[in-house]
Every structure is written in C-alpha cells, then in structure tokens.
Amino acid sequence: MEKPVNNRAWFLVLPVLVLVAFSAVIPLMTVVNYSVQDTFGNNEFFWNGIGWFKDVLESDRVHAALGRQLLFSGIILAIEIPLGIFIALNMPKRGFWASLCLVLMALPLLIPWNVVGTIWQVFGRVDIGLLGHTLAALGFDYNYVNDPIDAWATIIVMDVWHWTSLVALLCYAGLQSIPDAYYQAARIDQASRWGVFRFIELPKMSGVLLIAVLLRFMDSFMIYTEPFVVTGGGPGNATTFLSIDLVKMAIGQFDLGPAAAFSLIYFLVILLISWVFYTVMTAQREVP
Amino acid sequence: MARITLDDLAHSYDRHPRGDADYALKPMTLTWRDGGAYALLGSSGCGKTTLLNIISGLVRPSRGRVLFGDRDVTNLPTAARDIAQVFQFPVVYDTMTVRQNLAFPLKNRGVPEAEIARRVAGVAAMIGMEETLDRRARGLTADAKQKISLGRGMVRHDVNAILFDEPLTVIDPHMKWELRTQLKSLHREFGHTMIYVTHDQTEALTFADEVVVMSEGRVVQAGTPQSLFDRPEHTFVGYFIGSPGMNLLDAQVDGATARVAGAAVPLAAPYRLNAGRVQIGIRPDAARLSGGGDGIPFRLERVEDVGHHRILRGRVGDQPFNVVQGEGAPIPADADRVTLDPARIGVFVDDWRVEPQERAA
Numbered sequence: 001m002e003k004p005v006n007n008r009a010w011f012l013v014l015p016v017l018v019l020v021a022f023s024a025v026i027p028l029m030t031v032v033n034y035s036v037q038d039t040f041g042n043n044e045f046f047w048n049g050i051g052w053f054k055d056v057l058e059s060d061r062v063h064a065a066l067g068r069q070l071l072f073s074g075i076i077l078a079i080e081i082p083l084g085i086f087i088a089l090n091m092p093k094r095g096f097w098a099s100l101c102l103v104l105m106a107l108p109l110l111i112p113w114n115v116v117g118t119i120w121q122v123f124g125r126v127d128i129g130l131l132g133h134t135l136a137a138l139g140f141d142y143n144y145v146n147d148p149i150d151a152w153a154t155i156i157v158m159d160v161w162h163w164t165s166l167v168a169l170l171c172y173a174g175l176q177s178i179p180d181a182y183y184q185a186a187r188i189d190q191a192s193r194w195g196v197f198r199f200i201e202l203p204k205m206s207g208v209l210l211i212a213v214l215l216r217f218m219d220s221f222m223i224y225t226e227p228f229v230v231t232g233g234g235p236g237n238a239t240t241f242l243s244i245d246l247v248k249m250a251i252g253q254f255d256l257g258p259a260a261a262f263s264l265i266y267f268l269v270i271l272l273i274s275w276v277f278y279t280v281m282t283a284q285r286e287v288p
Numbered sequence: 289m290a291r292i293t294l295d296d297l298a299h300s301y302d303r304h305p306r307g308d309a310d311y312a313l314k315p316m317t318l319t320w321r322d323g324g325a326y327a328l329l330g331s332s333g334c335g336k337t338t339l340l341n342i343i344s345g346l347v348r349p350s351r352g353r354v355l356f357g358d359r360d361v362t363n364l365p366t367a368a369r370d371i372a373q374v375f376q377f378p379v380v381y382d383t384m385t386v387r388q389n390l391a392f393p394l395k396n397r398g399v400p401e402a403e404i405a406r407r408v409a410g411v412a413a414m415i416g417m418e419e420t421l422d423r424r425a426r427g428l429t430a431d432a433k434q435k436i437s438l439g440r441g442m443v444r445h446d447v448n449a450i451l452f453d454e455p456l457t458v459i460d461p462h463m464k465w466e467l468r469t470q471l472k473s474l475h476r477e478f479g480h481t482m483i484y485v486t487h488d489q490t491e492a493l494t495f496a497d498e499v500v501v502m503s504e505g506r507v508v509q510a511g512t513p514q515s516l517f518d519r520p521e522h523t524f525v526g527y528f529i530g531s532p533g534m535n536l537l538d539a540q541v542d543g544a545t546a547r548v549a550g551a552a553v554p555l556a557a558p559y560r561l562n563a564g565r566v567q568i569g570i571r572p573d574a575a576r577l578s579g580g581g582d583g584i585p586f587r588l589e590r591v592e593d594v595g596h597h598r599i600l601r602g603r604v605g606d607q608p609f610n611v612v613q614g615e616g617a618p619i620p621a622d623a624d625r626v627t628l629d630p631a632r633i634g635v636f637v638d639d640w641r642v643e644p645q646e647r648a649a
C-alpha cells in the first residue's frame with residue numbers, strides 16, 4: 001500500500017513532546033545535571049564526572065538502606081500476593097455479598113497515604129492506641145518507637161492492610177473472567193481443588209498477577225509517606241528505606257549532588273527489578 | 289457405556305413454577321440406546337442446553353429421573369457420572385502440553401503411568417494429534433483445542449456418554465466439515481454414546497442417527513433425519529428442517545380433498561379432522577410449477593440460483609410459498625400455478641400432524 005509521506009505530520013506529535021518534556025524529561029535532566037556537578041555554594045557549579053555515583057555506590061549508608069528496602073519489598077510481596085489470591089478465591093462470585101465485599105475491600109485503597117500513616121501511628125501507640133494498649137495489657141512488650149522489630153512489624157502490617165485489597169481485587173477480576181466451562185471440565189476430569197487452582201485459575205490469573213506484582217513491587221520499593229509518619233525512619237535507622245534516606249540526603253543535608261546520583265541509581269534499580277519480574281513471569285507463556 | 293433414559297423429566301428455573309410457561313423444559317420421556325449418536329436440535333432458548341446440563345449434572349431437574357443404564361444418577365454430581373463433555377468454547381489446560389492434557393483425567397483417577405502412556409498414544413492417534421503431543425496447548429488453533437477436549441473424554445474407559453455443546457461454533461467453516469466427518473468416523477469406530485447439541489440442522493442431520501428436535505422446552509419430534517424430513521410431526525420441525533423449510537398453507541380439508549386459496553388439492557387419503565387451525569404442509573421439492581390448468585394459484589416473486597438447484601420464491605394468496613427446481617428445468621413464462629405431489633402432503637391441525645383415516649375402517 002502507498003503511504004503518503006508528509007513531514008509536516010511531525011507537528012501533530014509536537015504537543016505530546018512538549019508535555020512529556022515538561023513533565024518528565026526536563027526534571028530528569030536537571031537531576032542528571034546535579035549528579036555530575038559539585039558546588040561550594042554561591043550557586044557556582046563545577047564538573048565532578050562520575051564522582052557522586054562512585055560515592056553512592058560505595059556508601060555503607062545507601063547499601064544498608066537498599067538492603068532494608070529489598071527485605072521490605074520481599075516481605076510485602078511474599079505476604080500480599082498469596083494473601084490477595086487467597087482472598088480473591090474465597091470472595092463470593094455474585095450477588096449482594098459480592099458487591100459488599102468489593103466495597104469493603106476497596107475502602108483502604110481510598111485512604112490517603114499520610115492518613116494511613118497517622119491511623120497506624122495512633123493505633124499502635126502504647127499509651128492511647130487501641131492496638132498498642134491492648135498488646136501491652138495482654139503482656140506483650142510492644143513498642144514501635146523503641147523496638148526495631150516492633151517498628152518493622154507495624155509497618156508491614158500497615159502495608160498489608162493498605163494494599164492487599166489491590167492484589168485481591170485484581171485477582172478477583174482475573175477469576176471472574178474464567179468461563180464456567182473450565183470448572184465443569186475440571187469436574188469431569190476429576191481434578192482436585194489444587195489442580196483447579198494450579199491448571200485453571202493460576203494460568204488465567206497470570207496476566208493480572210503480573211500487574212499486581214509489578215505495582216506492589218514498585219510501590220513498596222518507593223514507599224515513603226507511611227513509614228515517615230509512623231516511625232520517621234527509626235528507631236535509629238531501622239526503618240529508613242531508600243526514599244526516606246534520599247529525602248534526608250537531599251533536603252535534610254542539602255547534598256544535591258549525591259542525592260541526584262542516588263535518585264538515578266534508585267530509578268535504574270526499580271527499572272531493572274521490574275524488568276526481571278516481567279521477563280520471568282512472561283517467560284512461561286512463550287510457546288516452547 | 290450405558291443406555292440413557294430420561295424419565296418424565298422436567299425443569300423450571302423458577303423455584304415455584306406455576307404454569308406450563310414457567311418450565312424451561314416441559315415433561316419428556318426419552319430413551320437413548322448405548323452407542324447411539326444423538327443430536328438435540330433447536331433454536332436458541334429452546335431448552336436443549338438445559339437438557340444437556342441436566343444430563344451432565346450441572347443442573348438438577350425439578351422433576352423426573354435420569355438413568356444411565358439402570359443406575360439413577362439424577363442426584364449425582366458431575367464428577368460421579370462418568371461422562372465427558374466438549375464445550376462451545378474450547379477448554380484446554382493452557383499451561384500443559386497436549387500430552388499432559390490428554391493424561392490429566394487419567395492421572396486424577398490414579399491410573400498407572402504405563403497405562404496412561406499407552407492410552408494417550410492411542411487417543412492421539414484417534415484424533416490425529418501424534419505430531420503435536422509435546423506442544424503447549426495454549427498456542428494451538430481452536431479446532432485442535434476442540435480435538436483435545438474430545439480426546440480427554442475418549443482417553444477414559446469409563447465414559448457413559450460424550451456430550452457436545454455446539455462444539456463447532458468457533459471453528460473455521462472449512463475445518464467444521466472436517467471435524468464433523470472425523471467425529472462421525474470416531475463414533476462409527478469406537479461406539480461411544482454421543483449427544484450433540486446444536487442449532488445447525490446440517491450438523492445435526494449429518495452427525496446423528498436420531499435427531500431430537502426441541503421447541504419452547506418441548507421435544508416436538510425424535511427420529512431419523514429421513515423421518516424428520518419426510519414426516520415432520522409438528523409444523524416447527526417442518527419449517528426448521530430443510531432449506532428452505534416446508535411450505536405451510538392454511539386449508540380446509542374435507543375427506544381426501546383440501547381447499548387452498550380457492551383451489552382443490554387432492555390428498556393421498558381421506559382425513560377426518562377435529563376443530564382447529566388446519567394447514568397442509570409440502571416440501572418445496574414436492575411442488576411443481578405450471579402455467580394454467582390445475583393447481584393452486586401462485587405468484588412468482590423471485591428466483592434464487594443456488595448452484596445445483598433453484599429456489600423459486602413466491603406467494604399463494606398472502607402466504608409465502610417456495611418451490612425447488614432442478615437447475616435444468618425450465619421456468620414457464622406464464623407460470624401462475626403450483627401442483628403438489630399428493631403422497632408428500634402432510635396435514636396439520638393446530639401445528640401437530642394428523643394421520644389419515646384407516647382405509648379399512
């Protein structure tokens with residue numbers, strides 16, 4: 001087929017280019033700009049090459065934050081994905097109770113991050129919080145302000161409370177799209193409950209599950225507001241995740257160069273891990 | 289394998305059905321012999337899928353019993369009925385290979401590995417998929433997936449019946465024909481009882497030894513394709529089967545003569561009829577076009593050439609009437625009458641066929 005060639009058509013793409021430039025490219029480039037320069041104040045900058053990148057990559061502080069971050073995301077995924085699937089499998093399929101479940105499940109997703117943080121900050125307090133006070137009354141030595149393990153547990157439970165719904169709702173949507181014939185065929189073949197899950201439900205959910213894993217990974221890897229509100233990164237540095245550390249570095253200490261290098265490395269790490277998830281989870285779908 | 293008996297079976301989706309109209313399936317009693325090929329034929333919403341679901345155990349009938357052989361299976365769940373089913377949309381286990389798909393029902397029943405391998409190889413040969421045994425089922429075409437579905441049923445030795453729920457709906461036209469032929473020869477060779485639900489008369493008539501025609505939840509006729517064509521018991525069967533369907537004309541019947549649109553039509557035998565709407569039915573190939581002379585006044589409106597024959601569409605009075613003519617036969621220029629073959633005229637009162645009086649009586 002003959003396609004007319006007209007270079008003026010590029011003008012049609014221009015608005016998008018301008019938008020993307022302002023929303024993404026230019027801010028990112030300023031970060032790149034800071035990451036390769038140093039300053040002694042007075043708004044005078046000089047070239048520092050890859051110095052900040054080397055510093056960040058060799059920094060024990062960043063390593064520790066990255067380690068905490070990976071552990072946190074790992075735990076979050078290990079709890080929320082199976083739990084979300086489990087909830088989705090046990091939700092009613094249709095009728096009044098299905099609608100009610102959907103509404104209840106969606107509620108935590110509608111609460112702003114800092115409000116979630118505040119809720120749990122108060123909820124967990126030993127003096128006035130329902131959870132903290134009850135645990136203390138039952139004889140548990142629970143205090144998320146002083147005890148790193150308690151702080152971690154609080155933040156993890158909070159994230160599970162906040163985000164498992166998302167996984168469950170996505171899985172539920174995936175399950176709803178499976179025609180009844182599949183279940184009936186499985187009954188005729190006398191498949192076990194596990195067989196139905198393994199060979200029908202899981203493969204049919206794999207698409208939405210990929211989205212759920214990616215979203216939960218990216219979100220948890222970038223988590224900032226809730227732990228900032230609940231623990232402020234403490235006790236000590238126990239819950240200082242990458243974002244919290246980055247903000248401390250950029251705004252607390254005003255180390256723009258290292259913070260810029262840190263940001264770029266952070267971005268690349270997310271990109272890399274997302275790519276790995278995507279590749280691994282879609283690999284099994286290829287025809288051998 | 290077993291004979292299937294439907295004993296006074298009826299079903300309503302309403303929990304408290306009041307009238308006849310509340311029944312999706314009106315009371316019926318049918319017996320299907322072991323190893324037969326049966327088709328349930330009817331338009332959408334006639335109850336054929338409900339009937340199939342009752343046989344497969346997905347729906348519990350509100351009334352009556354389902355027997356496999358002498359065993360009452362009415363209240364048994366699907367898994368305990370030992371049936372196989374091929375669905376409208378292909379159901380395969382996506383992540384498994386073809387081999388694993390075929391082995392799955394046997395694995396679940398705890399059949400030994402060696403026996404599974406032997407039977408899977410046998411079924412693969414039956415459905416012609418030996419080449420693709422180790423391919424992932426996900427990437428296969430719709431017709432291949434349907435064959436796998438069928439194979440999963442045939443691989444078992446305990447199947448009482450294989451049920452087909454409009455299995456060719458999503459198959460490409462040229463593969464439809466091939467798959468149907470294959471199905472027919474598999475039936476001939478291995479003798480499974482097969483029950484095939486379809487709204488396509490060609491599929492039903494070519495596949496089945498006996499076709500059960502359903503309309504509005506009722507079995508209107510069960511018989512061989514030939515008997516459905518030659519002696520429809522109900523006007524629905526008459527116009528649903530055949531293309532075009534049977535011509536139906538309002539008539540007054542007196543003895544061995546019917547009066548249609550002012551003309552007398554001789555019948556093969558005398559009838560004595562009760563009150564009701566009387567119609568005579570005639571297949572389009574049993575009517576002949578003529579100019580002047582005897583016959584019923586007919587107005588020809590258009591001619592459709594469909595290859596080896598022509599369909600002449602027109603009207604008798606204000607009722608549509610079709611004539612099928614061989615390709616070579618001439619159409620008279622002054623054609624304004626049709627004559628009917630008396631031996632092939634059926635008489636219907638309130639849509640049901642009536643038989644002529646016994647000549648001896």
